[in-house]
Amino acid sequence: MIRDWVELNMTPGIGPRAAAKLLERFGSAEAVYKATRAELEQLRLPPEAVDTIIARDLLPRAEAEITAVKQLGGDILLLDDGVYPSSLREIYDPPIVLYVKGAWSDCLDRPCIGVVGSRRCSTYGQNAATMLARDLAERGITVVSGFARGIDAAAHRGALEAGGRTVAVLGTGIDEVYPRDHKKLAAEILDRGGALVSQFPLGTPPVSENFPYRNRIISGLSLGVVVVEAAENSGSLITARLAMEQNREVFAVPGNITSRNSFGTNYLIKGAGAKLVQQWQDIAAELPPQIAARLLPPPFGDKKKEKSLADQLTLVPRGLSGSETLVLKLLTADVPAHIDALLERSKLSISDLTAALLALEVRELIRALPGRCFVRKM
Amino acid sequence: MIRDWVELNMTPGIGPRAAAKLLERFGSAEAVYKATRAELEQLRLPPEAVDTIIARDLLPRAEAEITAVKQLGGDILLLDDGVYPSSLREIYDPPIVLYVKGAWSDCLDRPCIGVVGSRRCSTYGQNAATMLARDLAERGITVVSGFARGIDAAAHRGALEAGGRTVAVLGTGIDEVYPRDHKKLAAEILDRGGALVSQFPLGTPPVSENFPYRNRIISGLSLGVVVVEAAENSGSLITARLAMEQNREVFAVPGNITSRNSFGTNYLIKGAGAKLVQQWQDIAAELPPQIAARLLPPPFGDKKKEKSLADQLTLVPRGLSGSETLVLKLLTADVPAHIDALLERSKLSISDLTAALLALEVRELIRALPGRCFVRKM
Numbered sequence: 001m002i003r004d005w006v007e008l009n010m011t012p013g014i015g016p017r018a019a020a021k022l023l024e025r026f027g028s029a030e031a032v033y034k035a036t037r038a039e040l041e042q043l044r045l046p047p048e049a050v051d052t053i054i055a056r057d058l059l060p061r062a063e064a065e066i067t068a069v070k071q072l073g074g075d076i077l078l079l080d081d082g083v084y085p086s087s088l089r090e091i092y093d094p095p096i097v098l099y100v101k102g103a104w105s106d107c108l109d110r111p112c113i114g115v116v117g118s119r120r121c122s123t124y125g126q127n128a129a130t131m132l133a134r135d136l137a138e139r140g141i142t143v144v145s146g147f148a149r150g151i152d153a154a155a156h157r158g159a160l161e162a163g164g165r166t167v168a169v170l171g172t173g174i175d176e177v178y179p180r181d182h183k184k185l186a187a188e189i190l191d192r193g194g195a196l197v198s199q200f201p202l203g204t205p206p207v208s209e210n211f212p213y214r215n216r217i218i219s220g221l222s223l224g225v226v227v228v229e230a231a232e233n234s235g236s237l238i239t240a241r242l243a244m245e246q247n248r249e250v251f252a253v254p255g256n257i258t259s260r261n262s263f264g265t266n267y268l269i270k271g272a273g274a275k276l277v278q279q280w281q282d283i284a285a286e287l288p289p290q291i292a293a294r295l296l297p298p299p300f301g302d303k304k305k306e307k308s309l310a311d312q313l314t315l316v317p318r319g320l321s322g323s324e325t326l327v328l329k330l331l332t333a334d335v336p337a338h339i340d341a342l343l344e345r346s347k348l349s350i351s352d353l354t355a356a357l358l359a360l361e362v363r364e365l366i367r368a369l370p371g372r373c374f375v376r377k378m
Numbered sequence: 379m380i381r382d383w384v385e386l387n388m389t390p391g392i393g394p395r396a397a398a399k400l401l402e403r404f405g406s407a408e409a410v411y412k413a414t415r416a417e418l419e420q421l422r423l424p425p426e427a428v429d430t431i432i433a434r435d436l437l438p439r440a441e442a443e444i445t446a447v448k449q450l451g452g453d454i455l456l457l458d459d460g461v462y463p464s465s466l467r468e469i470y471d472p473p474i475v476l477y478v479k480g481a482w483s484d485c486l487d488r489p490c491i492g493v494v495g496s497r498r499c500s501t502y503g504q505n506a507a508t509m510l511a512r513d514l515a516e517r518g519i520t521v522v523s524g525f526a527r528g529i530d531a532a533a534h535r536g537a538l539e540a541g542g543r544t545v546a547v548l549g550t551g552i553d554e555v556y557p558r559d560h561k562k563l564a565a566e567i568l569d570r571g572g573a574l575v576s577q578f579p580l581g582t583p584p585v586s587e588n589f590p591y592r593n594r595i596i597s598g599l600s601l602g603v604v605v606v607e608a609a610e611n612s613g614s615l616i617t618a619r620l621a622m623e624q625n626r627e628v629f630a631v632p633g634n635i636t637s638r639n640s641f642g643t644n645y646l647i648k649g650a651g652a653k654l655v656q657q658w659q660d661i662a663a664e665l666p667p668q669i670a671a672r673l674l675p676p677p678f679g680d681k682k683k684e685k686s687l688a689d690q691l692t693l694v695p696r697g698l699s700g701s702e703t704l705v706l707k708l709l710t711a712d713v714p715a716h717i718d719a720l721l722e723r724s725k726l727s728i729s730d731l732t733a734a735l736l737a738l739e740v741r742e743l744i745r746a747l748p749g750r751c752f753v754r755k756m
Contacts, residue, residue, distance in 0.1 A: 277635070368619070
């Protein structure tokens with residue numbers, strides 16, 4: 001019965017970890033409500049929570065909630081539903097109930113990437129978030145974020161700009177829009193095939209202790225999380241940590257070392273194994289091979305259509321220089337060529353050769369091997 | 379005999395690789411000049427080089443060179459001298475002759491770190507180079523760089539500011555100062571216990587094909603190389619590649635992904651295994667343990683004394699007036715602020731603002747840039 005799950009989820013003192021304990025012991029919300037006081041007390045739950053469960057105090061509220069969600073046009077997903085997002089189910093402490101609104105099923109069927117960052121962010125951070133979200137959404141990836149001001153909002157907007165899908169994971173009930181001035185953003189997300197998701201009952205106000213719970217849903221729904229900007233003690237660093245604990249890929253956008261907003265992201269790259277992101281391809285390349293293959297162009301395919309960030313920024317001519325072409329032709333994918341051999345065969349000076357090799361490497365056309373050897377990338 | 383080495387080193391067509399071949403075959407410069415034409419020709423040297431060696435055409439010039447270097451107050455180090463820098467001797471193709479001037483021995487006895495980057499750089503890059511060089515030099519590390527405009531000059535200057543030592547590796551002869559407007563910088567480097575180093579004979583003009591040779595000396599002398607800013611096809615990336623081939627640590631300072639000047643450094647971190655640097659400690663931590671231990675405070679030691687970068691940026695020095703504090707807070711180290719913008723944002727009168735700016739400049743807290751713009755000093 002939905003109402004049992006909804007009731008259990010709204011019981012004060014029953015957070016995700018207590019709920020997990022209950023489900024482990026009893027198997028379902030229905031069974032929890034058939035348990036005796038003694039059985040419940042063995043689990044060392046808060047006494048008030050046991051009282052509430054035994055008395056079924058919240059049953060009327062749960063029933064009213066189900067009706068209200070329907071009236072809002074929303075849905076309630078239960079942890080043991082077939083439609084509950086499978087990637088979220090596999091985390092350590094999944095929400096037992098998920099309130100959803102909008103085209104959640106279409107959104108979550110696609111590969112999801114979290115794009116998050118500080119509320120207080122720089123123009124640079126906003127631009128980077130918008131750009132990455134747009135580039136990912138354009139390729140059919142659902143951009144998941146936390147609907148906060150700053151980077152989160154920029155990420156949602158970037159996805160919308162691209163005509164893509166985006167999921168806002170709320171720290172409030174799905175009937176609350178917080179911050180208030182994001183009302184239009186929420187409407188747009190729903191209008192354009194996106195979704196709102198929350199584990200919190202209707203009417204839950206924005207309280208900061210709920211935000212970490214929200215953050216673990218963002219990473220739980222996603223294959224990986226990109227942190228765009230984060231100061232030294234930022235909540236986004238906690239999201240990154242949670243994502244790592246969930247075995248999700250963690251990406252970070254670097255920034256100037258003099259910017260406080262980039263302190264956390266630089267730190268994640270330096271000290272916590274986050275992958276540095278310059279452009280969307282850096283994210284795609286780390287996704288499961290079958291997804292990456294769908295997103296990334298073949299190396300010698302339609303390169304022209306895939307403008308790199310550098311191309312976008314510098315308008316560097318796309319063609320290779322004469323010496324680059326020459327060197328590329330001397331390389332194969334199978335047999336590493338030593339730099340001395342290339343020097344002799346190309347007749348280039350050492351500086352021209354080195355420059356050409358480097359340019360080809362940066363364009364990811366060749367790979368440098370140990371011992372001054374080079375091969376062509378497949 | 380010094381003159382044989384100097385003569386061999388100035389022979390056109392005998393670059394480091396040909397010289398290495400000759401020394402491998404004959405053991406010394408002296409022996410090269412005792413070789414027969416047939417023996418030399420076996421090594422596939424350029425025919426003109428063989429002619430020059432056999433005829434000893436350059437002997438008078440070599441002898442004059444030795445006198446001239448003495449008159450300049452310089453020295454000539456030979457590859458088989460005991461005083462030749464041992465870290466440089468171990469690279470793949472060390473220069474057979476090193477022209478040096480200044481306190482080279484004191485400089486090279488200390489741990490050396492290369493700090494390099496683009497000639498065309500941003501204010502951010504200059505600040506980062508100055509700050510890192512200063513912090514390293516303050517701790518007794520010799521800062522090695524290439525004496526070019528931009529990042530290199532900022533690195534030399536940072537070391538000098540700290541009262542530390544710095545080595546300029548030139549792509550010209552040690553009697554040439556290039557660029558010309560670095561004359562004062564060269565004099566300061568020498569005055570303050572630094573040194574100039576070059577593999578090139580006196581009078582060698584700045585030609586771009588010599589710069590990669592210079593770059594491998596920078597990394598060859600150093601335990602590691604920090605790339606501060608580098609665009610996509612920058613020579614600094616070649617330096618990084620050479621440093622990796624020499625088994626040196628390679629460090630890179632990240633920057634905004636929207637900045638062309640940081641494309642190369644971000645790339646080095648992402649794709650080439652360079653270590654991300656936020657502050658000097660990140661460099662020290664990767665040095666050989668006995669050196670790192672001398673530089674770094676114990677992990678649980680005087681934490682309070684180690685101001686984090688964020689602290690350095692946010693703390694307002696004591697004793698500033700209200701308007702000075704206000705103006706300082708409006709300035710960043712990265713983005714120059716125009717006086718008109720400061721006027722608007724500070725709400726000060728033009729005379730109060732000008733007075734505050736001047737006071738801050740005198741205290742060396744800010745720097746005035748051309749066009750009535752101001753940045754914070756790092």
